Structure formats: structure tokens, C-alpha cells
Amino acid sequence: MAGSRERLLRHREDPVSASFLELFFDLAFVFTLNQVAVVLLADLSVGGALRTALLLAGVWFLWVTTTWSADWYAPDSPVVRVVLVGSALGGLLMGVAVPAALEGRAALFVGAYLAVNMGRGLLGLVMLRGHPLGRRIARILCWFAVSGVLWLAGLFLPAARVPLWALALLVEYAGPAVGWPTLRLGRSRPGELRLSGAHFAERFQQVFIISLGELILSAGLAYAKSGTDVAQTSAFLLIFATAVLLGLLYVTLGGRRLAPAIERAESTRLGAASNLLHLVMIAGVVSTAVGAELAIGRPGEPGAVGVVVAGPALFLAGRLLLSAAIDRRFSLPTLLGLPVLVVVGLVAADLPLLVATAVTTAVIFAVAVLDRARVFAPG
Template sequence: MSSRRATLLRRQNEPLQASFLELFFDLAFGFALRQLSFVLLAELSLAGAARTALLLLPLWWVWAVTAWFSDWFDRTNRWVRALLVGVTLGVLLMSVAVPDATGGRAWLFAGAYVAIHVGRSVVTAVALRGHPLRLRTLRILAWFAATGLLWLVGAAWPAVRVPAWVAAVALDYAVPRLGWPIPRLGRAQPGELRLRGEHLKERYQQVFIIALGELIVTAGVAYAATGLAVAHSTAFLLVFAATVLIGLLYVTPAGGQLGAAIDERDPARFGTVPSYLHLVMIAGVVALSGAAELVITHPAERGSGGAVLLTVAGPGLFLAGRVALSAVIDRRLSWPRLLGLPALLLIALAGHALPLLGIAAATVAVLLVVAVSGRWLARAVPEPRTGR
């Protein structure tokens, strides 16, 4: 085994803090989220929501796999740095394609996605030749090459585009939990998939802040385009309050033990779970971003069914993801957050009788009650060993 090849891998004493290039990559992902909110607003229907979800899934998977990549490899290595820069460019290209990704820009979207995963795996497989951990990279490369064919077939033939992409993204999400199994090469062992919990916890927090930042930018741009009347100003303040409450609900009750859970649990089983649940929460922020523009621009209007559902879906998706994250870490349910979900459902059912401003105020009230009750419960009941 060559020591030169081994230097590509993570060093034992490498700092857990995110590197500059990781944060730079997050900025590109923030642009992707903004593009997705535009797609969602362009078609307020179940079909529009499904289309947005189909585009969010591969974008998020680029972020998640890149987070694992930057944890497995030495971020000071020039090849690793070059790959992070290349992935950032790839995400920007995917983001540019998002508005017409299922149409005329399908090749750009799918091609950039495949190039990111296959290109990164090829470079690391070549660099690690002769090293035992090369097998992990070869398994990942084989699967991304296989699903890449589905992505490219979908880009080439519009008639099969959606089913091919759905199948591809389903495989991309499923095979990591199985250890990327390959005939004769087997599947990756837990030691090969080990991740540093504190580094991953920090990365999830940072990307969630980026998502909230995109929401703030959307609200600010929408508010600046209005006449700053009382109704518009009230809507803007409600969106800001929702953003603050969602941020607080994400990080509290304090605990902060996601990192410890990642370190302690079987990485083959638990390693992908935080990525799946953060996807749900990020989807909620994207929905809330779209709703923010509607509420601030048209606060007094009674929304259509799509506008009402969008306004409630953002907080609902976030709470669902956050409840599930608490459950898998604590092995128990967070009742204040869980009870917020039926309250939001009631708002959705009664939403046709309210202006968008009223729906926004009601959802903020639910988030406030959930946040306050959660804080009270955290003080009244001792936290479990793993926190929340």
C-alpha cells in the first residue's frame, strides 16, 4: 500500500470543522433551493409538487454523498479540493437546468448529476489503486454508473423520462443502506462506512442554515417589490417569525446529540437516516419559501387549494422530519412537535375560509405553541442520555 495513496484518505487528527470549500459548495446548493421554489410556484398542483420533488431528490443526494465524501477523504488533499470545486460547478449547472429540467434542459440536469457521481468515483478509484478501501469506491462507482444509465436514458427519451428518473433516484437512495452490494465484491462493511458524527452534525446544521437563508432572501425580495403596506409588512413579519421558530425548533431542545448517535450506531443502518430526514425538512423549507412569496405579495387574497396547501405544507413537512429525527435519536416521540401536525391539518381544511395572511398567522401560532411547549417539556423532564 502506497503512503502517497493513503494520504488521500481522512487523517485521524483532521479538524471536524467544515472546510472553506465545503461551505462554498453549500452556497451553490442554496441557489438550487431557490430555483426549486420558483418551479413549485410556477405550478401550484400535485403534479407541480411531484415535479419539484423529483428534482429536489437528486440535488439533495449530491449534497449528502458529498458530505460523506468530504468526511472519508482528506479535505486538504489537492485532488479532494479539486473534486469539491468540480461538484460545486456541477450543482450550479443542475440548478441552471432546474426550471426546464424535465423538458429542454434534461440533458444538462441529468448529465451534470451523472458526471458528479461517476467522475468523483473514477478519480478516487484511480487514486486509491492498491489500497483496501478502493473496493468501497468501486462499489459506489458501479452503482452510480448503473443508475447513471437510467438518468441518461430518461434525458434522451422524453416518453420514459419520469419513470426512468424515478427508478434511478429510488436506487440511488436505497443501495447505500445495503452497503452498495456488488456481485463478487460483496457489500461494504460497517468499518468502511464509518462517518464522524460531529462533522456530519455540523454539515447538516450548515446546510439547514443555508436553506433558511434562501427563505429569508425570498421573503426580502418579495417584500421589497410591494408597496410596504400594513398587510404586506405583517405578512413579511410572519414569514420572518416562522423562519426564526423553525430555526429554533431545529436546534432545540439543546441536546445536540445527532453527532453522538452517528458515532454510536451501526453506520450501515443509521448513516443514511439523517440524510433522509433532513431531506424532508429541507423540502419543508422549500415549500415555505414558495408560500412566503405568495403570502407577502397577496396577503389579503383567499388562496386556491394549492396556495393553502403550500402555506401549510412547509411547516408540516419540517415538523414531520423533525419529529422523526427526534424519534430515531431519542427512541421516543417528541409529543409537542407531533401534536403540531394535526393542528396544521385543521388549518389546511379551514384554509379556504381565510385570506393567505390569516393562514400564515395560524401556522406561525402553531409553530410558536410547539416551540414553547417543547422548551417547557425539556425543562420539566430530564433529557435521555442521547439527547434530542
């Protein structure tokens, strides 16, 4: 029996490329990201942005925990197949609920989220019963049980829903960083948390490309609806250029240095940091997608300049910190680009949105050029 359970786990000789079902799971994430963007587009206020961030953090944690499970199990194991198909369905249901997740569809959002996370844990306990690594699953399940109480409490206490759900997410995001310490089960040891660097880095690249796809889709749909006048065409071309530049900035870091860094590092440190910082970068891309719709189709919307600038700024902040986590030093072009974007947001608040979009794209272009020159410089 021990040997059969051992065959369920990923080994170093297993292929690191994403499986068909992992890519299928990502398709659900495309829809859900689009729904998150809809929430922000409907309310551009600071409160609306915070509520959008809360929902995105929940959706993102579903993706992270599913990907983490897929990394622990053998790619062709029945556990992975059930987890990925179930998570794809859960992700789609969460996406359906997202626009009204804090109101009439809260039960659907929470129900899908808890069903995936608790179901994954219970399945792992059954499949790995008697195996030493089953204790890891038990610890994670205990932490989800604690956060699940907070999710359910928020469901039945609408007035306190936002703070209770925020606290639930705080518990969940803290778990991997501290090894899920649990009464009588102790804390997970580093050897239990090892990740396949190549597999995890590839999955991060794929989900980032998906977020860029949401940005391009939003820009294309807005352009198709608004017409092809000079202003709309210019805004569309600027957004497309921004998407290309964000992709280049990400690949220079995530595509080249993240995999070996994960392999070298103790997984609780860099794994948890990568999860959180990718959330920040993807939040930036989602915000940029909303900015694209505004710049192309609704240039007179109040607060639009803030969204147009905030998206790339969030991305640069996440990338800056990820670079520091990997290389133990900051990227100077990115570090300089952040305050410049803040100044752009303040100065361009009363300027036409097309001007703010052009200046923001120019800043991202300068950061990308200087960063690549730094990376590929001799010595």
C-alpha cells in the same frame, strides 16, 4: 504507496470543522435551492409539487454524496479539493437547468449530475487503487452506473422521464442503507462506512441554515417588491417569525444530539436516515419559502393556503422522524403539531391567506415552546 494513500483518508485527529471549499460548495446550493423554489412557485398543483420533489431529491443527493466524500477524505487532500470544486460547478449547472430540467434543459441537468457522481467515483478509484477502501468506491460507482442508465433512459424517453428518474433516485437512496451490495465485491462492512459525527452534523446544520437563508431571501424580495402596507408587513413579520422558529426547532435536535448519535450508531442506519429526513425538512423550508412569496406578494393565488401549511408540516414530519431515529422516541409536541397543521390547512382553505399564515405560525410557536420545555425539563 500504501502510506501515501492512507494519508488521503480522514483520521480522527483531523479537524472536523467545515473547510473553506466545503462552504464554497454550499454557495452553489443556495442558488440551486432558489431555482427549485421557482419550479414550485410556477405550478402549485399536486403534480407540480411532485415534480419539484423529484428535482429537489436529485439536487440533494448531489449535496449528500459530495459531503459524504469530503467526510471520508482528509480535509487538505487533493481529492477533496477536486471533488468540492467540481461539485460546486456541477451544482450550479444543475441549478441553471432546474426550471426546465424536465423539458428543454434535461440534458444539462442529467449531464452535470452524472459527471459529478461518476467523476468523483473514478477519481476515488484512481487515488485509492490497491487500498482496501477502494472497494467501497468501486461498489458505489457500480450503483451509480446502474442509476445512470435510468437517468440517460429518461433523457431519451421524455414520455417516461419522470418515472425513470424517480426509479434512478430510488436506487441511489437505497444504496447507502444496504451497503451498496455488488457482484464479486460484496457489501460494504460497517467499519468502511464510519462517519465523523461532529463533521457530518455540522454540515447538516450549515446546509439547513442555507435553506433558511433561501426562506428569508424569498420573504425579503417579495416584501421589497410588494410594498409596505399593513397586510404585506404583517405577512413578512409572520414569515420571519416562522424562520426563527424552524431554526430553533432544528438546532434543539440537530445541533445537540445528532453528532454523538452518528458516532454511536452504525453509519448505514443513521447516516442514511439522516440524509433522507434532512431532505424532508429542507423540502419543508423550500415550500415555506414559496409560501412566503405567496403570502406577501400573491395572497389571492389558488392553492396558496396548501403551500403555506404544507411547508411547516413537512418540516415537522422530518424533524419528528429524525428525533425518533436519534432518541428512539417521538417528540410529543411535534407529534401533536402535525395533525393540527393538517386541520388548519383544511379549515383555512377558504380564509384569507394572511389568516392561514398567522395560524400556522402560532402552531409552530406552540410546538417550539413545548418542545424546548420538554428538552430542558429537570430529569
